[in-house]
Amino acid sequence: MPVESVSLFWTASAFVILMMIAGIYCILATFNLTRALIGIEILMKAVTLLLIVVGHVTQHTALAQALVITLIVIEVVVMVAAGGVVLSVFRKNKTIDVRRLRNLKG
Amino acid sequence: MATLLILLPLAIIMVLNLPFKDAFKRAAPFLGGCFYLLQAALVVFHPAAFWDDIYNPLEAFFAFECSTDALSLVLFLSIAIVGFVAVLVGAHALKNPRQRFFLINLLLLATVGMNANVMVTDLFSTYVFLEVTAVASFILIAMMKGEGALEGAFKYIILSVIASVMMLLSLALLVLVTGQTSFEAVRAGLGASPESLFVKMAMILFVCGLFVKGGVVPFHAWVPDVYASAPSFVSVFLAGIVTKVSGVYILMRLLVSVFGFEASVQQVIMFVGALSIVVGALAALAQRDFKRMLAYSSISQVGYIVLALGCGTPLAVAGAAFHLFNHAVFKSLLFVNAQGVEERCGTTHMEMVSGLGSRMPVTGWTSVIALLSTAGVPPLAGFWSKLLIIMALLNASRYGYAAVALFSSVLTLAYFLSMQRRMFFGKPHKGMENIREAGPVIVGVEIILAGITVGAGLLYPLVLEYFILPVQRVVG
Known part of the structure; x- marks a missing residue:
């Protein structure tokens, strides 16, 4: 691959890794279910970005576009299901704070 | 024609959701049950016109290729059996026709995902159908909105999405390299650059993602919570087949047709499998709740499948496929027993339930059959699959792992017998004298599943020759 796309790939990868760390931190640090979902969104966005960059670097832009569009649709479906679960938790317990929900032991 | 196994359940879902009268929607369990019976019949009678015809109506619209072989057939039959059981037990347990309708739709949707997963030959399609199955199972778990179930569902969602992220990262790396x-193109591309760091990372990430989905030991935290808190008829479906297809089967397929068996990956997979067997069995010994114990037992049995898979010889993979089928049958049977006990006693906690054997004879005895099959006592089906696995391990000179597999059977027997003694043998507690046998549907399902376990065990020459040993050719 050409030199400029290699440097583009490494810059983007660094950014993707930062986003993943942010997403994982967001999931681990919060006690709020909605914020955990936001963390998941950040993780998914990082992967999407990586796929786009990979498509650009390897000159397979059409493949990458097809993958990313499908991915976005799937992500929306998963988020709707997850949002439904959070809503049911809220209706049942009047809270979405994990600390008040720990009925299950690991 | 095999794509019909994806299109038919989709068509059933669409027809059911057309704005017809409610009377039509009541037929949902019937239609669902018929579909699973049809799928089972297609595998058992194996009409060549259906399986050999490569006509694929989806290919006209999408870049969607699929193929079937002996390994897929084992999976199709397991999916059909567990799906049929889940439809019957779910339709029996849910009295509200609306909920029943939702249940059938979700079961069929998960089946679309799993049937497709069994057939696809593309990494990204694999991911897409994994998510179809996963979303259907999220909703199935949370459907009854019990407090524990919602929490379990949320845990499952978080871990499942993290697994998806790992798989997508791996996919991105594979696209970068190849x-x-x-499958074919990736395999060819990997052959061209075997020592690349990206390839190693991609393999490890994908395998870890599948371990999360399959609930293997370092990633098993969600399994007991989900199985124990979900309604029993959903646990039948999840433990019996969903985690097996979306975790173990895809791992099998990837190792066989994409990554190939490489020594370092094999080591990791075998170690994780053995760890799973032992940790699952030891944790099951400590449980006080029937469903939680079954969940840990499930982790332990998945360990056997993964261990055999890691061994990588054709015989070992055939043994893994057979154990997967057996696990689908006996674990569904045990969860159906749990459903029966829960219905009559209102709890599955072992301290609060005792002496059910004299009150619920069918449930008690079918659970004995299932636990003996799990522990690998001849002549039940579980014995033959464990025998195949241990023989394959010995042939490959993996004596340590063979010993682990052998002695963990004793642990399995220990925790199940202690469960059986507390719950079914002995004298009933006060207030338990008037418990009656579970309803006719549950009893019927229990007898069918126990029959399959005993039948496959007694007719093992036939089962092995026509059904299991052809799997070896897939690897070869």
């Missing part, structure tokens, strides 16, 4: 996503 520029393609279909």
